[in-house]
Amino acid sequence: MTRLRVSADIGGTFTDIVLLDGEGRLRTKKVSSTVGDYATAIVQGLAEALAEGGLDAGAVEEVLHATTVASNAILEQKGARTGLITTRGFRDVLEIRTLRMPRLYDLAWEKPPALVERRLRHEVTERIAVDGTVRVPLDEAEVEAAVKALLAEGVQAIAVCLIHAYANPAHEKRVGEIVRALAPEVTLCLSHEVLPERKEYERTSTTVINAYVRPIFEQYLARLTAELGKGGVSAPVLIMQSNGGLMGAAEATERPVHAVESGPAAGVIGARALARQAGLPRVISFDMGGTTAKAGVIEAYEVSRASEYAVGAGIMVGSRLLTGAGYLLKVPAIDLAEVGAGGGSIIRVDAGGALQVGPESAGAHPGPVCYGRGNMQPTVTDANLVLGYLNPHALVGGALAVDAAKARAALEERVAKPLGLPVEQAAWGAHAIAASNMIRAIKAVTSERGRDPRSFALVAFGGNGPLFAAGMAASLGMRRIIVPPSAGVFSAVGLLCSDVEVHLTRTWRRPTQGLDAGALQAACAMLEAEARARLAADGFPPERQDITRSAQLRYQGQSFELTVPVPAEGDVATRLEEAFGAEHERTYGHRAGAGEPVEVVALQVLGRGVPERPRMPERLMAGTEGPPQPPRAAYFGAAAGWIETPVLRRSDFAALRPGPCIIEEYDATCLVPPGARAVLDAFGNIVIEL
Template identity: 40%
Template sequence: MRVAIDAGGTFTDVAIIDDAGHLSSHKVLSHPEDPAMGMLHALDESVRVEDASAVVNGTTAGLNAVLARTGARVLVVTTAGFTDVVSIGRAHRVDVWELRYPHPEHLVTPDDICAVDERVLADGTVERPLSVEDLQVVSARIAAEGIRSVAVCLIHATSNPAHERAVRDFLTAEHPGLKISVSHEVAPEVGEFERFSSTIVNAYVATTVGEYLSRVTEGLTSRGYDRPLLVMRSSGGVTSAESAQRRPMQTLLSGPAGGVIGAQAIARHLGRSHLLALDMGGTSLDASVIVDQRLGVRADLDIAGIPVLMPVVDLVTVSAGGGSIAWAQHGALHVGPQSAGGSPGPACYGLGGTQPTVTDANVVLGRLGHSALANDAISLDRHAAVEALGPLAAELGLTVEALAQAIVDITDARMSDALRTLTVRRGHDPRDFAILAFGGAGPLHAAALADELGITSVVVPPAAGVFSAWGMLHAPVRHDLSEPLLVATGDLADADLEEVHARLVATARDLVATDGVDPDAADYIASVDMRYAGQQFSIGVELPVGSPVGAWDKLFRERYERTHGTVAGHPATEFVNARLTAVGPDVGGYAAAEQLPESVATTGTVIHDGHPVEAVLCNRGLLGERSDGPAVVSDPGSTIYVPPGWSAAAGPMGTVLLSRIEERP
């Protein structure tokens, strides 16, 4: 059997598929204070790990270290005269209406940046050799200050990495066990600031992620598991824990990436071209789009103003989850971004929480509370939810029920705006999509979001409550490589471009073989970043390996015009970076929804648009060809709300299909 574990901020999700294709899932509260212990505890509660053929883990250890600033202190080694690169950054304004530009704080201070005398020119020529005396000064500081992680960022190291390698070799010999990140390996791309920033992030999380993966690996071994641990990458594929430790920053979004891979699997299996994937958990909402059954992958990521060069699934994240806390300021109601998390969690959990949350609002409205959560691990207390909302309702002059509806409405509005960012603002008509709703809270809000966007179809996947873990079960081995290629299109020969991609293919074959995949069974996808000469930002285009330069140029121009609308004249173009993605064969064996015990449908009261209505209460196994709303459908790990004007039906592969049956007034 294959086992996948997704450690989130509130719950840790486990999905298991055996060799007969049977699925089982488990959901336990997370241990954010000790993620490795929490992951192993979730396994112990769910499965005999020695029986597993593969264990896949998605972790937020690195992301949490960056957001909470709890990573290791990093010493940066750079070329003399360039110690201000990180401080200067870019003159990029995220919000053009912000009168006072808030300069983002990086992970290192100027005091953490050391200069060494050396100089490599842009063409790779060594102008000044590396100073051994300066390296000795750096080494002494590492020893004196107990530095555990170093980022080596030398100018033009991507043109000639000899000096960066020399620094690494010297420091490795002097300080065995020291974590060393070198920029020409971490982010071999054009852009000094972005390359420096990425290498620092990699070094910052290297100790945290490395220790986490080491502890998990040791824990698995002690439990009788004798295979490599697989780790989910932000780009939507898996790799061995050993490979992940070499570039730990690529695990930053490993949890949400599992959900995107799962969305792509559902799209292919159901034959749906366009899906709008909506993952709403206890802490946040992650949204992504599947277009023509393909997931979107970006070449960079921004974390709290810190740029990171790495392939990552194209997501929009909003701090809107079941644990988001409602509060008032100057008579106005707000929801989030603060979250109650898993401990103490929403008040209705009965674990000590007292602040009103989105989950408490759904309990008051009758959409939750008819059955327990997290595989019956948590019983919901409606009285505690009412008590939590009461003071805020009194402050705003509302009834508890009216406040609960307002909390849900505000949350839905914030989420629908995020979905518009992924569709309308990128040239997609949301009405061409179906919503794929998952996470513990996604199916509760999906129909309301569909109404906001004019969408008439919602798909709830199998194991919706642990769907990111479900997606990890189907993630192939994947490696993404890049190489700088800053050259005018007219100066690049077909043979030169083919040679670059061939070199990347050779490296990729070695990497997939290391992860146990036959290199001949993998797919190798070539792409390049291109731009018009003089521009700063580029666009990625994809063609088969060996395509002529003219074909790349033609495709770029078409893509640019489709993205930006028009181009004045026929300006010259240039290449920026060459890329290659190696993807192993599909895992296959899609896991359908797990079988539910027999039950009987009942009725109960829910509040919809401020009015109490009688709703059918049942579990997913009782759904037939069509059940009209209002209805509350329970599922292991999640709850589906079918409002009036919608219907629910059992779909292929254990899915639940919601359809609008009435036009909105």
Template identity: 40%
Template sequence: MSTNKPFRVSVDVGGTFTDVAIVNTLTHELSVAKVPSTPADPMIAVMDGLRQGNVELSQVEVFSHGTTVATNALIQRRFPAAALVTTKGFRDVLEIRDGTKDELWDAYKDVADPYIRRRDRYEVEERVDFDGTEITPLNEEEARHVARILKRKGIETVAICFINSHANAAHEARMYEILREELPDAAISTSSEILPEIFEHDRFSTTVSNAVLAPLVTGYVNRLSRQLAEGGYEGDLLMLHSGGGSMTPQMVSKYPVRLAASGIAAGAIAVQDIATRCGYPNAIGLEMGGTSTDISLVYGGDIRITKQWQVEYGFPICFPSIEVGTIGAGGGSLAWIDEAGSLRNGPQSAGADPGPVCYERGGTEATNTDANVTLGRLGTELIGGALKLNKSAAEEAVRKTVADPLGLGIETAAEDIIKVANANMADAVRVLSIRRGYDPRDFVLVVGGGAGALHGAEVARDLSIPTVVVPPHPGVTSAQGCLLVDIRHDISQMYQSPVSSVDKDDLRKAYELLKAEGRERLAKEHVPTERMKFKRTASMRYRGQWRSLTVELPESGSPLEDAVALFHDEHEREYSFADRDGEVEFYQIGIVAIGELDSPPFAHFEVVEHEASTPATYRDVYFSAGGGWAKVPVYQRTELAPGATLVGPAIIDQLDATTVIPPGDVAVIDEWANIRIHIGLADTKDELHSFAHNLQSAGVNA
């Protein structure tokens, strides 16, 4: 860390707001800024946020960025002219897919069309066997003919996907050379480089996604890099990718699809860091923004990773990614009544434009934000007064949308809107936890996003989670997560063999080749050798299984035997079954190449037990569990020192979020300036007294 450049800055672009987090590495101070997003050109909001945060780019040592550019492009299908070149007879792999449907029982709902139209998918004669043996040479005359057609059509990006290229990439490499001669400026992705794996649908889909995103994402990243450089920033722009690491623009140009879950991953990384510093090995992250809620899981200090995910059903992206469940439950989610007369919430959203009715920007239907304003849980100002909220408009929207149609009072209707939203989020948590073999009661709930702290305590109560942690700046959790990531690359290759037949020397050499590639990538990103770290992974399965589970190979002891034991344990936890006498086989091996960056320091405070200071004001807030309307103290978070204790009901306001402490719950400011809400603790005086007594010990997880 250079004392001449003491600042680390991160920016996360969300659907409604763009968040900026700034850490001064000398004073350990964390400051934030929040501006409305600009969907037409996200870079405008990025630069607006930097100006609002008074960021002097020449004083910035590290600049990291989580972006929704790739995600939005896939959702909105704003693609450049793209083409696919494949083996003769395999033109329709993208449409055949794996034969599954999102709505299994809906005969009329089809999976969306592939990202590349059939008329832009071209076949070339060539064939490689499953083991890499050439059966039919590449027909170079056909290849050149296709290249000339693509040139005439003005194709900007091409995906090359030949069958069995994972076993022998020679034909794809030659096709690349031929295309490059005719299309010198086009972006070209080969499946053997993007995803050298056996399943053709997964490989084709991932490579096509990479290809269609390449011009868009690379263009955005390069424009932002130039803008930052013109402002005085001298370092590399670090882009957060779905695997929980970061990449420089040079690597983004090769693997743009890795940014397709960029901002989502950042929130999970922040949850891991917050929970670890608080002493909790198990944490569930709930980040509720303006349009959606992202849910992540940390177990034993590690974030749960998945190897297959998708922005749109039927088009998997098969890079290792932080597993995040996303549902349409945000501050702008719309309340509506279905044909059976039942109250629903989301996934439809008012979004950033027009936004909730109380924003007075043209919205007409009640949202979660309108319900919270109606109940007094949310005040009439956001972002430090920059956004005014009209309570009367919110009440009228709740009345027209829900109260009158269902014959309810306005307060009951507003609270029911919130209850349905909370139930949706609790169900999503169950999918990611209970269905995976985890008990939510063994976890802490870390809430983030602009609306997470409004709903967190009640969601935790629904799930019997005992403690909620609200970080110092919950509204910029994802931006804070961007500050914490190292440079990371996940590199893999097929390696199919029963464990009992593995040649240990051959396996070691295979890992060394992967490690060499990882070292080369990190060197291109200016990572010093002493900052390089490598982890070995293996995807394993029982003989006869189709899908595999990934475990990390220990560096010491008996790596093969220990890996098999870990596989059995993971299989039992995931599926409640383990055949410990069954034959286990390798499916794939991989290397995680990490370029370690200095972690930004966060301020740590002395905890001194005391009652919370005098509230800034009182507000009428409605809690049916508390008997209805009551004058509830409203505190400014900046006035609450570590060790302060509050008994609900209470409200805590700050620039980027509002925290609701329902009746019966107890909140404490801890040594990291987090708010820890202990669900139902106020019901037991002895527990409360014991808890307050223990506050004087820093690091206590009462």
């Protein structure tokens, strides 16, 4: 029986299913996301993909999943009713936050409401000092009263975050015992288990979010596993973490906070695998789907990770200064910049007569005007249809019929006429504005971080990424674009490239001057032992465990830290200072003098489960290509105008071909503009040179 690995990636518009057999053959399926119950689209899409390939559900050996369930629960304020127990005097930490404002001069801006309303936040008498010593004993009677009051309010989850519990969790453990005794059915999250780090707001926010989404996540995974089982799929389900690693379903239900941004992470991991395969040490991943566009950086074949991020912050342009808008999670995540630009982004003329694109989206339902589902507001997909870039009859291999006349009429009525422009110029303007919005995301992870985008190759994927990539690259001075096989479902392909990983962090604050290297290595060893234990529980023996140690450092008094590797030998303090100085100069453009004090803030360990055999074959073989298509007129701006453009298949690029041309595939459309040229490389990627 052919063994299969399956991945499923939920997007705002489509859910992507990918099946990979042992010989490297990919079978893909795009279905509309079922917003009310995301599991339905996965189960139905997988059943259809198996049936179309004549494959047995029993052949599936693992299901890899990137999900938006946790992030949607936060964004839609539909998580569990949650209570908070905290140290007396810290009841309003969730309200005070860090006093950071994303809009400094906007008096109308309001911070989002706390996930735990004030009457569900209870204080208890206790106090532990920063060094872990007990200053004030825990008042257990107050804890019992707080728990009973929260139960009377009907809470489904309780978060516990006591001051300095990361230094000594004794009081938090006792509170946990009391909660479990009085309310064993309630979800309980203790901050020293979720995030044993300093910074009171960050620790409280992360613990509360974990409690807030955990009941929802548990129910979702239980339903997904049960429905897959009904369909004959009994394989284990692994969940993509925000940091780019996989974790088992049991771990995911305990700590769903690590899976809040799991979807965007998968595409970057796929781009890293492609970069290693093609020998490209510096690439930018660009993922544009139906709702958002995301950019990430891979350098020296490694992804860039952030130590914290915010959910619900609107447009995530990656700025280190404009923070404070969303709900903060201090957990490692792939460092991404995101903008509200996708195929479903709505095009409109604002009150001042200016053309605007997004961030509002038509989503999966009703979708763009051309879908014929009742939406009357033109979108980016409608504009691309008018420009001739997309198939005027159907998308997704013919499964999704489109009405080009409706798209043109909506764009003319709502955009072209108010602007006094021909409809193709209005569509071109919308296309250009969408591209400029997405260029902001690429700049946020490159030039704003001290990287020159011209020295990178652009890996473009998602349903719309290959359509915009060449124009964006030209504006940025980039010369090479890589479009992988099955580009439209590449985030799901990226899941298949991922490994099981454990990311652990502990606060360990010491100046590097006079640093005790033995104490540092001992603290790392404790983290390493925990990581090895978790990997062993996931079925990885010691010989198939890979451990990496790192530390977060900063100049004394700084607000932000940078992460550097922990050297295994030599003068540890000097080597840490030098690595930190080099990273500071690369990121911020300068470094302090030799005498500036540097301090270690936290230690980190990354444990990776090494698979018995490579998770990806040397070359992916995508599904069968569709029939040849006739050429069609495409519009390339006022200077070039309408050009009769050939519509080709990926296999037509065995030899170098000049633009303009359009490559139509089941899951994506790729545009090679005039002046560019494209060819297939040895791995089946389309390489566009500008």
